[in-house]
Amino acid sequence: MNKYARNERYVAYVENKSPKAGWFESLFHAFLMGAAICCLGQMFSDIIRSFYPMMDLLTVGAWINIIVISLTIIMTALGVFDRLAKYGGAGTFIPISGFANSIASCAIEYKKEGLVFGIGSKMFFVAGPVLVNGVAYSLVVGIVYYIISLF
Amino acid sequence: MLSALLMYLKVIFVGGSICMIAQLIVIRTKITPARILVIFLMVGAILGGFGLYNYVVEWAGAGATIPILGFGNSLANGAITAAKTDGLFGALSGGLIAASAGIAVSIGLSYLISFFVNSKTKKD
Numbered sequence: 001m002n003k004y005a006r007n008e009r010y011v012a013y014v015e016n017k018s019p020k021a022g023w024f025e026s027l028f029h030a031f032l033m034g035a036a037i038c039c040l041g042q043m044f045s046d047i048i049r050s051f052y053p054m055m056d057l058l059t060v061g062a063w064i065n066i067i068v069i070s071l072t073i074i075m076t077a078l079g080v081f082d083r084l085a086k087y088g089g090a091g092t093f094i095p096i097s098g099f100a101n102s103i104a105s106c107a108i109e110y111k112k113e114g115l116v117f118g119i120g121s122k123m124f125f126v127a128g129p130v131l132v133n134g135v136a137y138s139l140v141v142g143i144v145y146y147i148i149s150l151f
Numbered sequence: 152m153l154s155a156l157l158m159y160l161k162v163i164f165v166g167g168s169i170c171m172i173a174q175l176i177v178i179r180t181k182i183t184p185a186r187i188l189v190i191f192l193m194v195g196a197i198l199g200g201f202g203l204y205n206y207v208v209e210w211a212g213a214g215a216t217i218p219i220l221g222f223g224n225s226l227a228n229g230a231i232t233a234a235k236t237d238g239l240f241g242a243l244s245g246g247l248i249a250a251s252a253g254i255a256v257s258i259g260l261s262y263l264i265s266f267f268v269n270s271k272t273k274k275d
Contacts, residue, residue, distance in 0.1 A: 023178045027171050034170025034218070035163040041213035042162045061216045061225065065253040068217060073260045077268045090173035093184050094191060095217045100257045107265035119265055123258070126185050131254065133189050134226045137196035138246025142230030146242040149234065
């Protein structure tokens with residue numbers, strides 16, 4: 001059998017096997033899960049602001065990120081987050097929880113390959129591209145802004 | 152009371168819509184989730200670089216900061232605000248300083264927790 005025919009058959013097989021939740025339904029699930037995580041963040045932000053009214057918006061934003069990240073990692077360790085991710089799809093990985101979950105689950109997954117090349121490097125399997133791109137863009141934005149501000 | 156309720160409606164609308172757009176991309180194209188994360192981060196950094204995303208953050212609060220777009224925005228925004236005060240050094244260091252707390256917590260806590268939890272073999 002030639003290679004192309006085999007590839008085509010394989011693609012057809014995968015399409016057949018992959019779950020076919022109605023796409024309207026999965027959009028609704030993503031909306032629901034994303035909205036729920038953001039509401040949780042807003043709730044924590046309101047609580048922090050009621051205790052420390054003088055705190056500026058950036059610090060509050062950093063704190064709610066920290067809280068959501070910590071909750072996600074604990075839920076990943078308990079194995080609850082996988083079920084949420086299956087339900088929510090993009091609703092769970094687009095919020096900052098997806099970034100935290102990708103680091104935590106990779107760290108747990110590759111633990112058996114050792115401390116340095118297991119946890120240490122494979123931890124960034126998904127989060128690495130995000131960090132690299134983010135840092136690179138922030139450098140570009142900062143330098144462009146600095147050069148513009150000179151004139 | 153009413154204004155608080157309105158704020159939560161905005162959070163639900165903005166946060167939910169961003170996730171729904173991402174889900175639409177997942178369904179309609181073959182782009183993998185990791186690529187979508189990077190694309191959304193890039194969009195956030197570009198909007199943050201032009202200072203547009205701050206209006207969304209002001210309007211929708213956590214609905215705009217929790218999605219990965221907000222992470223990109225805080226990286227770009229941090230670089231700009233630090234460049235204003237510290238010049239070139241601020242432009243180089245500001246992005247990571249703004250995002251450092253989140254990155255440090257996610258790396259440190261994941262590292263700690265991986266000592267205590269073992270991966271389960273997947274059963275279908």
